[in-house]
Amino acid sequence: MIAQDSVLRLHPLAFRDGDDSDDVVIGRPELGEFVELPRLGAVAVRLLGDGLAVRAVEDRIAREHGVELDVADLAEALVELSFAASVDGTPLPDPAGERPGSHLPWLRAEHVRWLFGRTATAVWAVVVAAALLTLARRPDLIPTASDFFWTPYVGLAILVGTLMFSVNVSVHELMHLAAARSYGAPARIGFSTRLHYLVVQTDVTAIWTVSRRGRHRVYLAGLRWDAFTVCLCTLVIAYADPAPLPAGLLGALALTVLLSMIAQAQVYLRTDLYYVLMEWLRAKNLYPDGIAYVRHLWHRARRRPTTDPLTDLPTRERRAVRVYAVAMAIGCTAALTSFALFGLPILVQAFVTAFHGLAAGLAPGANPLRTLDSALVILVEGTLQVLFVITFIRKRLKPAGRW
Secondary structure (H helix, E strand, O other): OOOOOOOEEEOOOEEEEOOOOOOEEEEEOOOOEEEEEOHHHHHHHHHHHOOOOHHHHHHHHHHHHOOOOOHHHHHHHHHHOOOEEEEOOEEOOOHHHHOOOOOOOOOOHHHHHHHHOHHHHHHHHHHHHHHHHHHHHOHHHOOOHHHHOOOOOHHHHHHHHHHHHHHHHHHHHHHHHHHHHOOOOOOEEEEEEEOOEEEEEEEOHHHHHOOHHHHHHHHHHHHHHHHHHHHHHHHHHHHOOOOHHHHHHHHHHHHHHHHHHHHOOOHHHOOHHHHHHHHHOOOOOHHHHHHHHHHHHHHHHOOOOOOOOOOOOOHHHHHHHHHHHHHHHHHHHHHHHHHHHHHHHHHHHHHHHHHHHHHHOOOOOOOHHHHHHHHHHHHHHHHHHHHHHHHHHHHHHOOOOOO
C-alpha cells in the first residue's frame, strides 16, 4: 500500500515529449512498457525518482503549479507498471529479469548509424532509380511466376527458394535491429505466427523512446533492404549479362523478395506497413484496440451485454480504430478462407505427390534425381510446417506479456 510518507526508488526511466500533444512518454525500454502522461504527471514521476515522499511531491506541485495531484494513485500505477524498484526500502519483483535479453548486445549506435546516413541513402536511391528506369525500358525483366522455376526439379527450386528467402528475411530483420540500435534501443529477433503463417519478427518495442521520424526509420528498414536487393538483382541481370544459371538464380531471388514486400501490405497481420499505418492514424494500440472492437461488435450482434472499448479514446483515434477493425476482420476472414479453399489443398496435394514420387523412386530403375526431388519437397515443406506448429504451441503456452 502506498502511504503519504512512502518513498519509491524507481528504475532508470526514459522520458520524451509526446508526438501530437503536450504529454510526455515515460517507459522502461528493457521491459517494453511505456505510458503517456500529462507533463505535470511527468514532473511528479521525476520528483518521486529524486527520492521525495508522496506527500512532499503533492505539496511541491501544489505550491509551484497550483494543482492538487493524487500522487499516491500515480505511485501505485508506477508500481503496477514495474517502474518502481522498491517502496520504503522493500524490493519489488522485476519482470524485466524474466524477459530474454536483447540480441547482439555488443552492437552500438556508432556501428550501424552509417547504414541510415546520407551516403547510404544516396546509394540506395541511385540503385532504385536506375532499376526503375531499366524496367521501364525493358519490361521483360519484371519478375514473373516462371522465374521461380529456374530448374525443372521442383523440389530443388523450393529448397533453393526457401534458402534464399531465409537469408534475405534474416538480413531484413537484422536491418530492423540495426535501425533500433542506431538509437541505442534494445531489440530481439524471434519466430511467431500470424493466422496460418510462420513469421520472423523483431521486437522493437523500446523505440517508443525515440521520435516518430526515428520510429519510421525502424519500421521501414527491412523494406529498404528488400527494395535494394530486388533492384540490384535487376541491374545485374540487365547489364552484367550473367550465364543462364546465375541469371535464373538472381531472377528467383528478385521474385522471392518482391513477393515478401507485397505481403507487407497485409496490415491486418501486423506487418511492417501496419506500424507505419498505426503512426499515420495516430493510434498507439491499433491492433489490440481493433481486436477489442471486433469482439464488441460480435457480442452486440448476438445481443449480449457489452461496452464499447473505444469510448475513452480521442475522437480521431476512435474513428481510425473502427475502420481498421472492420478491415482487419474482413482481411483475416478472406485470408483464412483462401487458405482453406486453396492453400491447404495445394499443400496436401504437394505432400501426397511427393510421397508417391518417393515411393516410386524406390522401385528398380527409377530416376534417382526425381526421388531426391520428392524428398526435398517433403523435407522443406515438412520442416516449415513442424516449425509453425511448435511456434504456435509455444506462443499459446507462454504467459501473456504486458508489453
